[in-house]
Amino acid sequence: MAGKTIHVDIVSAEGEIFAGEAETVFVPAKEGELGITPRHAPLLTLIKAGEVRVKTGEAEQSVFVSGGALEVQPHKVTILADTAIRAHDLDEAAALAAKQRAEDALAGAHEKIDQARAESELAQVIAQLKLIEKIRKTRA
Numbered sequence: 522m523a524g525k526t527i528h529v530d531i532v533s534a535e536g537e538i539f540a541g542e543a544e545t546v547f548v549p550a551k552e553g554e555l556g557i558t559p560r561h562a563p564l565l566t567l568i569k570a571g572e573v574r575v576k577t578g579e580a581e582q583s584v585f586v587s588g589g590a591l592e593v594q595p596h597k598v599t600i601l602a603d604t605a606i607r608a609h610d611l612d613e614a615a616a617l618a619a620k621q622r623a624e625d626a627l628a629g630a631h632e633k634i635d636q637a638r639a640e641s642e643l644a645q646v647i648a649q650l651k652l653i654e655k656i657r658k659t660r661a
Contacts, residue, residue, distance in 0.1 A: 527559040529575055529598045531584055533605040538584055539575060546598050547574040548591050549648075555591070557598055564593040570648040572608070572655070573600060583608035585652050587645045606649075613653050620646040 526542035546557045549571030555564075568591050573584045589602040623646055627639035 524559060527557065527561070527596055527598055529600075531573060531575075531586075531600045531602065531605055533586075533589075533602040535605070538602070538605040538607060539582065541575075541577065543575045543577050543598075545574075545576040547572075547576075548598075548600065549573070549586070550591065557593055560595045561593050561598075563595070564591070566591050568600065568602070570645040572648070572652045573605075583652065583656070585611060585649055587648075608652055608656055611649055611653050611656075613650070616646050616649045616653065620650065 526544055527546070529539060529541060529543045529546055530537070531539040544558070548555045548557065549569050551567045551569050555566075568586060568589050570587045571585070573586055575582045575584070584602075585604075585606045585608060586600065586602040587604040589600060589605075592599045592601075620643065623639050623643035627636060627643060
């Protein structure tokens with residue numbers, strides 16, 4: 522299958538989340554979603570909170586990332602995520618509680634740095650909840 526796949530590594534501070542061959546990788550870059558296939562042009566960019574989809578043959582794996590960096594080489598994709606969680610490991614109750622805390626912090630923020638931190642946390646939690654909802658729809 523040489524030439525038809527690209528090696529993908531998804532890592533975070535907690536450890537390696539995915540390492541293997543893929544046909545296509547979809548990544549939530551800062552400027553929009555990127556689709557990466559074998560022999561893609563080299564690229565280095567920041568990623569935002571959202572879903573990374575790794576297509577391996579008939580299967581597709583989803584990983585939530587809270588942000589980080591993406592490096593693409595013609596035969597390798599490396600995602601260095603701030604936080605990365607396999608989609609099936611996401612906890613909806615914890616995400617809803619975090620959303621409420623972020624909204625409360627945003628409502629009570631008096632300084633710009635507090636407001637920015639709360640907005641960032643809220644965006645990450647909303648991205649998690651969107652992925653949880655997507656998974657729920659595909660299982661139904």
